Amino acid sequence: MTQPLSAQVFPNGARVQRLRVARPTDQLEAVVQFYRDGLGLPVIGQFEDHAGYDGVMLGLPDAGVHLEFTRLQSGSPGTAPSNDNLLVLYVQDGSDLTLFEASFAALGCLPVEPENPYWLGKSLTFQDPDGWRVVIFDLSASQ
Template sequence: MAAVFPNGARVEMIRIARPTRRLEEVVAFYRDGLGLPVIGEFREHAGYDGVMLGLPGRDLHLEFTHDAHGTPGDAPSRDNLLVLYLPDEAALERFRAALTALGHAPVEPENPYWYGKSLSFEDPDGWRVVLFDQTKKEAAD
């Protein structure tokens, strides 16, 4: 179902794309650690390889591309975040277990807003994912 933006334009899907030099490692982090399904991929398209991962039941996608001669994809700061709002601590614990099983330990958030109500993890390029426990939202506000 298309979203209608304030200017009246209809948008069918949103895809956030970024480059990486560690395509396989980054895909494993999001696919195996966060459980995002691979919804498409391509190889050697104008010199690029890429993998698209979808958020279940949504028209929101993450795309990671690799070009041996392109930009590296490293995070510009520790506060570039993808925040997943989770319904409860049990969901947070499922993500924590999957990510730690892959060798990813939680990292300290740069912004103190996230302390005590979320966990932050870095992907192989240094981009951060925040797992926010919404049952602790009142403490956040």
């Protein structure tokens, strides 16, 4: 996160440079492996024992958008709320789907049936170790 990023101007005039989505997990190492090796997101930061938390941040190559996974050393965050809590990545065509499918297969992770039938036939859905889902959507299939 050392590169300066250009800000996006929001409708209210605020300039936003980064977006981080953070969530807790009981399985930090397995979740990091899923997003790092399955999706290919590089680790862009990490910390240990910061006020009782460990964490890892993974992001797009420019670090403008990233995910943070934290583990509370003294407790559990519980399970994913539903099968329809999604992180969606939009790819250009079916060949990109094939690349992600191969990456996840190497981890022993096969696609799962999406909760919402909208995603059928134009995407692949994968479930992370905590039960949260990632959809890889083929933009060319929706045209």
